[in-house]
Amino acid sequence: MRTFKKTIPHIFLMGYLLVILYPFLFVLFSSVKTNNQEIASNPFGLPVSVTFNNYVNAWVNAKINTYFFNSLYIGVLAACISILLAAMLSFAITRMRYNRISKIVFQLILIGMLIPNNALLLPIYGMMSKLGVLDTHMALLLPYVANAIPFTVIILAAFMRSLPGEIEEAAVMDGLSSAGLFGKIIIPITIPAIVTVFIINFLGNWNEFLLANYFLSSDTLKTLPVGMVGFRDAYNTNYAQMSAGIVFSVLPVIVIYAVLQKKIIEGVTAGSVKG
């Protein structure tokens, strides 16, 4: 009876896992199948023979390698900058003694979460055009950093607000300035929340399509989602090669997530519940 009771949750969870993983298996299987005929005749079945040509072709022919590194560095850099800026703002509005202004700033940023700014590309395009950064990676870095700010501030501010006041009292007694307090005390404590926000921001940047497609035109600057769609248009008949491309686009995030997942759990916890 006891063991039976213990297996019930696993039955549900395994069912859920199946729903999640089956499409992934489809991609994985397709990526090592020889051609479309094999995929179309048996789309969700095991491959008859395994070939890795698709991976080589996708990586080299379709310039997935270029797109991959563009996405990686833009994604990481933008996520880091937005976290730094948002952490500074969160620190200032939660720990520094300017409550009235801080409240207004925070409310404004909350409202920011609700603005459908993807629908408002034109003003942003105009701004980028005036700055003369179109068709450079700066045209993506700036909006990516900005777009992540509201969510990052909400999570980090909630986390910082939950920190006990004694921490900084002790630190200030030791003669730390507010900037020192931020760098030496608050940031290290906030790491779990920062990791969470990092993965979420990175994910957003890694998958962002609209701006990347709109603001960049040089082939060597393109990011992976744009490359993937171009890849789909170019090889729309070659599902096997496309699947290999998909695997490339998913793999790094899985690795990052697997490495950071323990910290994420801590981070979200701290950020949301204690607040």
Add this chain to the structure above:
Amino acid sequence: MNKALRNPLVYILFVLPAFILFIAFFIYPILTAVNNSLTSWNGISKTMSYIGMDNYATAVQDKIFWKSARNNVYFILFSCLVQVPAIVFFSLLIANVRKLKNLYKTAVFLPSIMSTAVIGILWGFIYNPDFGLMNEFLGLFGIQPIYWLSDRNWAMIAILITNAWQWTGFYIVMVLAAILSIPRELDEAAAIDGASGIQRAFKITLPLIMPIISVVVMLSIAGAMKAADIVLVMTKGGPAGSTDVMATYMIRYAITSFKHGFGNAIAVLIFVFTMVITVLYQFLIVRRTERIEY
């Protein structure tokens, strides 16, 4: 003490960079949109003529607009009534199993790391009426093939399922984190008092994770109101506009027709509706249970 934390220069230096970016990429575009929404601008011309509230009147009087707004409501209802309970259910299950916990935790997150464009391709296969996974599965139970993406009775549901597939795991990870942070002693004490697993879930865990559930609901609402790309990759708003949401309505009826002023009016309406729903939710539901620092 106060002196260190009341340094105006440091305060300004810390707040300004993020705040300037925020103003530039959120406030400025929405203000521009409000301004343009009062014009008949075509998106190209150097001159715009102001036409008052005409664009809003056109939108509000258009049945098709309300039809697409209704699809946003379906998005919200599906998130709140189907997705959120599922999220809580699976989070509780994962939190309470000993074996394979890490596998579950990693696997549930996987769908949310795929880009929407890729998901569109993938689910196109799954919904294929002839050889798609969905119909093959239903066929096992003797159900006739369903024309998922081409039948207006099913297309919206198909999109909602795909959307749920993509995001459920993402929220599970958030809720799970909250559950795991509950001090063990609370749960153990209740267990000693003889409370069953289900009783403990309802009496102890659920109330404690209400704040994060609220966050999930809020994020779902905001996401549902802005939704566009999942619709575009799945059905392009079709068949016959039956899966249009407000954002895709804007693209179809305003942007492609060079009616930029009208399009901006829709964007402003999306923003206002989202605000109203969020505020209502905060007052009606969150107020009564627990204030959260959201």
Add this chain to the structure above:
Amino acid sequence: MKKSLVLLISLIFVAASLLAACGTGGNASKPGNDGQQTAGNGEGNGKTNNEPFEITIRHTQVGESKKFRLGLLEDVVKKTEAAVPGLKIKLDGVDGEVNRKERLRGEMAAGKPPEVFDVMGSPDAELYAKEGLMLDLTPILDELGLTDKFTTLVPFTHGGKIYGIPIGGSIEGYFYNKEYFEQKGYQIPKTLTELEALAEKIKAEGKFPFAQASKDAWIPLMTTNNLWSYYAGPEITYGFKTGESKWTDENIVKAVAKHQEWVQKGYFKKGELGFEYADMRNQVITGEAIMMMDGSWANSVFRDPEQAGNMVGKIGFFNMPPVHAGDPVVVMQDANNGYGFSSAVAKDSRKLQAVKEFIRHMWTEEMQLRGLKEDGVLPAMKMDLNQMKTVSDDPLMQDIFKATSEIGTSFPAFDALVQAEVNTSLSTGIQQVISGEIDPAKMLANLQAVQDAANQAAQ
């Protein structure tokens, strides 16, 4: 301190205005020189100004299927660069839809389109031209002697001026499975009634008579557009914008009803409302469907073994037949896609020179025939049919040439003749008609309301 600052600033001003004067002086002299004698322009520039300069060409030849077209463009670029000293041409490839709906519009809104860009003649070019963003090509085409060389320049002509040049032409008609026709002893239909009878037979044999993929509404609308042009006459489409004709015309209702009738009789595969363009071709390639209404450009798919497999060589083409035997064949034939040029080019004589050379090398008989041979795109320039036939001996191309020669009256696709919002409304409308949720008369009444509103807004 302050004094020196003032001094510095005034120095900068003086220097700047001097430079500006030089600049305008230099520029002003050039048009003066080549005002009477344009031929001297290139050489004159060559001697006085060899400084490197750059123009950008926005094209849409991205992806495997457009590699021939890109090769052609690259050759033209090389020739143009060789003809203009100092010129460097930057090729900027963007997906066609993205360019049309987002990129080019954004650039137009910012007032900075690339010097040369891929553009739709109508309604896009018209709108951009109205804002003064497009270069008037009328004098250039006259000078190069190209004005009368095109089948049609109507989509690019607005207010009597030419703002763009079509790159190729196309006709719409039925691709069909020749092998199947031969096996069953079917003939190419001479009337719509015969076409329907044929469809009925094919259906009875367990095949789909027509392939269609209506996820994008322009695909089924090819059939609708050709049908109403037979029932109501092709002229009717010109009148919607002016109010002379109405969508609610009983003959248009009849045409749309006919299309719906075909759907209800099961002539198309069920669920095609959710299919992509590529699915439609696959239906023909797999032999599931026997006929398919598509633009002549689709021939490249059926001639490519990688895409069409063993169907290569087994596909033919015929025009949609008229209502009565012997009536003139009415076919959609247009040339709406081409290149436009930024009006800013006119301010820079060297760029203008580059554009002129680009046009000179791009629109030649040789290039048009090369596009036809490699890519199966019908020439936009007038060309002798026999000459075309010698270029491509492919049987499918021969069918298309034959179909072109049979055309009695041609008409441009409806979307070039109505406002964008009318197109949007009809697009949703035809999907509604196909799904059976609305009857044709009601749909067309809705459409007419949108048409009226659009016409009123234009005044």
